Amino acid sequence: MSKPKVLISDKMDPNAARIFEERGCDVDVITGETPEELAARIGEYDGLAIRSSTKVTPAILDAATNLKVIGRAGIGVDNVDIPYASGKGVVVMNTPFGNSITTAEHAIALMMALARQIPEANARTQAGEWPKSAFMGVEVTGKTLGLVGAGNIGSIVASRALGLRMKVVAYDPFLTEDRAVELGVEKVDLDTLLSRADFVSLHTPLTDQTRNILSRERLENAKPGIRIVNCARGGLVDEAALKDLLDSGHVAGAALDVFETEPPAKDHPLFGTPNFICTPHLGASTTEAQVNVALQVAEQMADFLVNGGVTNALNMPSLSAEEAPKLKPYMKLAENLGSLVGQLAHGNLTKISIEREGAAAGLSGKPIEGAVLAGLMKQYSDTVNMVNAPFLAKERGLDVRSVRHEREGAYNTLIRVTVGTEQGDRSVAGTLFGSDAPRLVEIFGVGIEAELAGHMLYIVNEDAPGFIGRIGTLLGQNGINIGTFHLGRRDAGGEAVLLLSVDQPIPQDVVKQACDLEGVKFVKPLEF
Numbered sequence: 001m002s003k004p005k006v007l008i009s010d011k012m013d014p015n016a017a018r019i020f021e022e023r024g025c026d027v028d029v030i031t032g033e034t035p036e037e038l039a040a041r042i043g044e045y046d047g048l049a050i051r052s053s054t055k056v057t058p059a060i061l062d063a064a065t066n067l068k069v070i071g072r073a074g075i076g077v078d079n080v081d082i083p084y085a086s087g088k089g090v091v092v093m094n095t096p097f098g099n100s101i102t103t104a105e106h107a108i109a110l111m112m113a114l115a116r117q118i119p120e121a122n123a124r125t126q127a128g129e130w131p132k133s134a135f136m137g138v139e140v141t142g143k144t145l146g147l148v149g150a151g152n153i154g155s156i157v158a159s160r161a162l163g164l165r166m167k168v169v170a171y172d173p174f175l176t177e178d179r180a181v182e183l184g185v186e187k188v189d190l191d192t193l194l195s196r197a198d199f200v201s202l203h204t205p206l207t208d209q210t211r212n213i214l215s216r217e218r219l220e221n222a223k224p225g226i227r228i229v230n231c232a233r234g235g236l237v238d239e240a241a242l243k244d245l246l247d248s249g250h251v252a253g254a255a256l257d258v259f260e261t262e263p264p265a266k267d268h269p270l271f272g273t274p275n276f277i278c279t280p281h282l283g284a285s286t287t288e289a290q291v292n293v294a295l296q297v298a299e300q301m302a303d304f305l306v307n308g309g310v311t312n313a314l315n316m317p318s319l320s321a322e323e324a325p326k327l328k329p330y331m332k333l334a335e336n337l338g339s340l341v342g343q344l345a346h347g348n349l350t351k352i353s354i355e356r357e358g359a360a361a362g363l364s365g366k367p368i369e370g371a372v373l374a375g376l377m378k379q380y381s382d383t384v385n386m387v388n389a390p391f392l393a394k395e396r397g398l399d400v401r402s403v404r405h406e407r408e409g410a411y412n413t414l415i416r417v418t419v420g421t422e423q424g425d426r427s428v429a430g431t432l433f434g435s436d437a438p439r440l441v442e443i444f445g446v447g448i449e450a451e452l453a454g455h456m457l458y459i460v461n462e463d464a465p466g467f468i469g470r471i472g473t474l475l476g477q478n479g480i481n482i483g484t485f486h487l488g489r490r491d492a493g494g495e496a497v498l499l500l501s502v503d504q505p506i507p508q509d510v511v512k513q514a515c516d517l518e519g520v521k522f523v524k525p526l527e528f
Contacts, residue, residue, distance in 0.1 A: 004068075004305035009038060010051035012073055013294035020049075023302035039063040047301050049073065056080040061088050069093060069304050071297040074284060077314060086315045093300050093312050097152055098293035099284035104156035106283045107201050107231040108164075110255035114199075114227045115140050117253075119277050138198075141165045146197030148190065148213065149204035149232070150175045150183065151381075151395060157201055158183050169193050172204075172396065173380060176350050179397030187348070194222040199229065205382040206233035208527075216241035219251060227253040231283040234258040243269045246276055257283050327363060330415070331371040333430045333438035336452040336528055337417040338375025340440070341428050343526050344458065349398060351420035352376065357405035359413035365402045372417055373400065411441065446497045448488030456501050456526040457511075462519035463489045463496035470517050471498065478510050495521070 006020050008029045020027040025047070033041070035055065042048065042064040049071045050056065056070055061084055070080055072094040082092050113119060116137035124131045145161045147154045150172040158168045168185040171193045180187040190213070194200065200222075204210050214228065214237040228251060230237055239260055245251040255277040259268070262281060270276050284293075303309035310316055334354070354372050356365065373389035384392060393400055399420075411431040418427040429442040430452075440450045461467055468487075475482060481503045489496040506525045514523045 004046040004302075005044060006047035006049060006301065006305070007042065007045040008049045009033065009054045010049075010073075011053075012049065012051060013291045015291070016049065016073070016294040016298040019295060019298035020302055023299075024306045025302050035060065042067065047071065047305055049297055049301060050079070052076065052079055054079065056085065058084045061085055061090065064088070064090070069301055071301040073290075073293040073297040074099065082315055091304065091310070091316045092314045093297065093304070094314060095293045095296040095300070096312060098296050099286075099289040100153045100156055102286040102289035103231055103283035104153050104160060105286075106257060106279075107153075107157050107203070107229050108160050110229045110231065110257065110277060110279070111140065111145075111199055111201065111227070113277055114229070114253040114255050114275070117275070120274075140199070143167070143198040144169060144196050146193040146200040147171070147185065148193070148200060148202045148236075150179075150185065151203065151392065153232075154201075154203035155183055155395075157203060158185050166199075169196060173348055174393070174396030174398055175348065176397035176399075182397075190218070191221070194218055194226070197223060197226060199227045202228075202230045202232045202236050204232055204236065205380070206235045207380065207382060209379060211235050212238050214238060214242075216244075219245050222251075224250055225252040227251070227255075229255045231257040234260040234262060239268075239270060243273060246270075246273050253277070255279075257281055327367050329432055329436040329438060330360060330363060330368055330413075333432060334368045334371035334415055334417075335375035336438060336440070337415060337428050337430050338372035339378060339528060340375075340443070340452060340526065341417050341419050341426060342376040342379040344444075344524060345419045345421050345426045349376075349419050349421055351399035351401070352393070353401045353403060353416075353418040355403045355405060355414075355416040355418070357407060357409050357414045357416075358411060360415050361404045361406065365404065368415065369400065369402050372415075376419075414441075416442075440499075443488070443497060443499070446488040446490055446495075448486050448497055448499060450486035450499045451484065451501075452526075452528045454483070454501055454528060455503070455505050456499060456528065457506055457514070458522075458524045458526055459498040459500075459514065459520060460522040461496050461498065461517075462521070463491075463493050464519055467496075467517070467519055468498075471500075471514065474510070474513055474517065475502065478507070478513075480504065480506060480510065 003024055003026045006025050006027045008017060009031060011031050017027045017029055039060050042060060043066060046066055047069045048067060051073050058081055067090050069091045075094055075096045077092060077094055080092055085092050117135045121135045144167045147158060147170040150170040161168050162184050169188045170185045171188060171190045175187050216238050219241050242254055246254060253275040257279045258281055300311045354369050370389055373393050374384055377384040377389045377392050381392060414429055414431050416427060416429040418425050426444055430438060430440045433439050440452055483501040483503060486499045511523055511525055
């Protein structure tokens with residue numbers, strides 16, 4: 001039997017090639033090729049190990065007739081067309097935790113540079129000045145650091161800040177009281193964090209929920225003299241607002257390693273602003289981090305190619321070949337239920353229960369659990385998958401429980417997902433129609449049958465005549481076509497639920513108009 005063949009197409013620590021060879025793969029290291037040269041070569045390889053330089057486009061994937069796995073040494077996979085790779089049956093892996101310490105240390109370094117105005121003082125001193133009286137820094141000892149995101153990187157920043165004798169407060173939807181105590185931080189909401197923090201460090205992915213999380217309004221209401229550090233993702237901070245508030249002095253300083261558009265324009269408004277520091281996305285740029293991610297991607301890819309093991313895959317669950325056909329529709333149902341409850345549940349999540357009954361009770365629980373957690377965690381992380389979702393949930397202190405019921409219920413097969421929040425438990429349930437068609441059958445205690453797909457709108461309203469006409473008229477006036485329409489209610493004249501699918505994303509102004517309709521209690525756009 002021939003050995004799997006791997007191509008390393010970007011510069012990578014040489015020990016990565018050694019690991020491939022030791023674990024039973026043949027490996028070639030050929031870097032710097034043009035896309036055309038790579039396309040001509042890639043057909044003979046089973047695995048492709050890359051960094052950020054190689055762009056894995058549809059043209060490359062079409063030429064990769066034997067390719068089974070792409071391994072990205074690092075976290076970002078913007079240079080890989082993952083949907084197209086999935087369609088080709090190619091697994092895409094990354095190494096999401098190999099540069100955590102490096103990124104955390106860069107955040108601390110930028111915080112210290114802000115506190116003592118080091119870059120500006122250095123520039124003026126090297127220019128021949130001796131501006132000793134021009135720079136009056138602040139100590140970090142005794143100051144409060146606010147962490148927006150307390151996951152893997154945020155928790156490392158917390159430990160370093162505590163070592164500097166800082167007080168640490170943290171905002172994270174998945175941070176439990178027990179985990180906060182373990183980290184030595186105080187759990188607070190975002191507005192409280194911004195009102196108390198002297199320094200803020202961002203450690204959250206860029207999602208629809210976190211985009212411009214530091215908006216103009218939030219920055220204006222933050223503690224005067226606050227200093228902001230972002231080594232996470234561009235787009236988390238309103239850059240125009242940050243410029244204005246630096247100019248006014250309300251924000252005392254800001255340090256960005258990432259920008260909304262990279263590289264930023266040479267005339268970016270923030271450039272040249274006093275008390276502003278920037279670096280060119282250096283969070284992961286240390287020798288140690290580059291070695292770590294190279295070794296990790298080689299280990300993961302070799303394990304997959306030689307033994308069939310799957311680690312940190314972005315488009316494939318940890319399934320055996322025998323289990324996959326039977327579990328596939330259940331996993332789609334489970335992921336949808338996790339996504340639904342993640343989009344609708346309010347407050348910090350403390351626990352999640354995944355119950356299986358009927359035919360579902362006889363299936364392997366781990367893949368279903370992983371699918372539920374992947375759907376849930378995708379609301380907060382852009383690198384989550386069915387493999388690393390359980391780890392991310394555990395890291396945040398989320399109590400995960402899987403329960404198998406032998407009892408017979410109203411449905412031949414059923415999966416129920418319940419999350420615990422500060423407002424109480426919230427539960428959704430679904431089944432399969434015809435053995436392979438996932439359907440929602442219950443949402444927060446209300447029976448409702450619906451397919452979860454595409455763009456949807458969830459509305460809680462008073463059960464009264466005329467409401468269906470009002471919402472239909474509103475959407476029609478805004479040119480939004482309704483695909484499906486599903487209704488449920490607790491009792492006549494009481495609380496009712498409407499779940500409808502539409503052909504395009506619903507603009508925020510239309511959502512606001514829906515909120516203002518007579519009898520409406522709650523409106524939430526959903527995406528599946």
